[in-house]
Amino acid sequence: MLTPINVIGHVNPDTDSIAAAIGYAWLLRERDGANAIPSRAGAMNAQSTWVLKTLGIEAPVYLADASPRFERIARTLPPILPNRPLREAWEVASGGHTGAPIVEADGTPLGLITGNSVFRFFSRQMEERIDLGNVSVARILSEPCGEAADQDVPRFTTNMRVRDGRPRVVRDERDDFLVVDENGKYYGICRSPDVLNPPRMQIILVDHNESAQALGSLDEADLIEVLDHHRLGNSPTRTPIPFTIDPVGSTSTLVGERVRNAGVEVSERIAGLLLAGILSDTLIFKSPTTTPRDKAAAIWLAEIFLKNQPANLSYQNLEEYGRAILSSGTGLAARELSSIITSDLKLYESGSFKFAIAQVEVPTLLELAERLHEIQHALDDYREAKGLALMVLMVTDVVRDASRLVISGESGRLEELPYTRLPDGTLEAVGVVSRKKQLLPVVLDLLQ
Numbered sequence: 001m002l003t004p005i006n007v008i009g010h011v012n013p014d015t016d017s018i019a020a021a022i023g024y025a026w027l028l029r030e031r032d033g034a035n036a037i038p039s040r041a042g043a044m045n046a047q048s049t050w051v052l053k054t055l056g057i058e059a060p061v062y063l064a065d066a067s068p069r070f071e072r073i074a075r076t077l078p079p080i081l082p083n084r085p086l087r088e089a090w091e092v093a094s095g096g097h098t099g100a101p102i103v104e105a106d107g108t109p110l111g112l113i114t115g116n117s118v119f120r121f122f123s124r125q126m127e128e129r130i131d132l133g134n135v136s137v138a139r140i141l142s143e144p145c146g147e148a149a150d151q152d153v154p155r156f157t158t159n160m161r162v163r164d165g166r167p168r169v170v171r172d173e174r175d176d177f178l179v180v181d182e183n184g185k186y187y188g189i190c191r192s193p194d195v196l197n198p199p200r201m202q203i204i205l206v207d208h209n210e211s212a213q214a215l216g217s218l219d220e221a222d223l224i225e226v227l228d229h230h231r232l233g234n235s236p237t238r239t240p241i242p243f244t245i246d247p248v249g250s251t252s253t254l255v256g257e258r259v260r261n262a263g264v265e266v267s268e269r270i271a272g273l274l275l276a277g278i279l280s281d282t283l284i285f286k287s288p289t290t291t292p293r294d295k296a297a298a299i300w301l302a303e304i305f306l307k308n309q310p311a312n313l314s315y316q317n318l319e320e321y322g323r324a325i326l327s328s329g330t331g332l333a334a335r336e337l338s339s340i341i342t343s344d345l346k347l348y349e350s351g352s353f354k355f356a357i358a359q360v361e362v363p364t365l366l367e368l369a370e371r372l373h374e375i376q377h378a379l380d381d382y383r384e385a386k387g388l389a390l391m392v393l394m395v396t397d398v399v400r401d402a403s404r405l406v407i408s409g410e411s412g413r414l415e416e417l418p419y420t421r422l423p424d425g426t427l428e429a430v431g432v433v434s435r436k437k438q439l440l441p442v443v444l445d446l447l448q
């Protein structure tokens with residue numbers, strides 16, 4: 001079997017990370033015949049959940065870290081029922097290089113037939129039957145194999161880290177161990193050499209390259225490729241790898257371009273998914289990070305998707321689809337206060353002036369009013385706890401391209417911000433959606 005390759009986006013995955021992982025894994029399978037598995041490094045958010053459900057696409061596999069699991073080293077030998085004759089199990093155990101798995105009809109493993117277990121069974125039979133005089137090997141081999149199984153074999157669960165099972169294996173005299181699924185049912189057998197030296201996972205990072213944003217234990221895996229559109233911040237690799245950082249608006253753009261160049265036939269679902277990644281990351285081309293390449297890729301994908309939409313959908317154009325995607329995100333009412341403030345927070349310094357700008361994207365600003373009071377308090381608390389002079393929360397309405405700024409601290413320094421002050425004390429910044437390219441430069445100017 002081909003080595004599995006996990007294609008995975010950053011932790012706290014957004015729609016671009018999910019779409020790029022699924023789309024790129026699909027291309028690698030389609031174009032290169034690779035065993036590429038779309039993966040995710042965290043829970044799906046409301047928007048990407050909506051996109052996958054709308055398109056009828058399965059969520060990527062969740063990978064908490066890149067440390068190999070027992071599933072990876074398990075050999076899935078066909079199980080043998082305990083009432084089958086020992087001869088049958090012995091043929092498997094002596095023919096292969098592992099023990100033979102003896103498993104009840106309901107999938108519960110009873111144990112393993114190994115050279116040792118059979119030897120012990122023969123010895124017992126000889127002792128018991130010595131008085132009868134005539135002990136035939138053929139007769140012993142026709143006994144139910146369950147009787148001869150080693151029933152004390154340690155069991156490891158498929159999703160357990162191999163490194164966590166290693167101490168147990170090192171202490172044990174056995175060579176073979178059972179692997180069971182989360183329900184304790186038989187999955188396969190693993191051998192001690194594989195436990196002591198498991199194959200490293202093969203990982204492709206999409207939509208990020210900094211290990212701080214990647215799944216855990218990346219150092220235990222082989223990083224074999226990076227496809228991204230963020231600033232460079234990766235750790236060294238063991239060998240040279242294909243490494244792409246292209247300053248476009250989304251990683252889905254880069255995947256879409258590769259799909260187009262490969263000339264492979266792309267389904268409307270994959271086209272709709274990559275299109276969703278582009279529209280989400282560029283806020284339907286309104287984010288200042290958008291480039292002509294994002295639009296070109298989106299238009300090409302939209303042509304494929306809109307013409308052959310799944311039966312339940314009837315989007316007229318790319319904008320309508322984009323607005324539906326952006327509206328599907330979680331509103332302020334349903335979010336934890338702490339996540340509103342800290343899930344996308346960046347710290348800055350201007351001389352000795354320390355400040356923070358947090359951003360939260362919402363499908364509507366209507367819910368801000370009812371939570372403004374507690375948000376303001378939480379900002380004040382956070383700012384004081386961190387010793388900041390100023391803290392700004394940028395609540396961005398991604399459907400209508402406007403932000404509301406909630407300010408805590410020395411707001412006097414921001415009096416000249418070119419935005420409208422509303423009666424509730426917040427600032428209304430129409431057309432402002434990017435912290436990096438729009439808000440931050442204006443704030444830094446005032447602080448000079």
Ligand SMILES: [Mn+2]
Nearest residue numbers: 016207250251
């Ligand atoms: Mn992205």
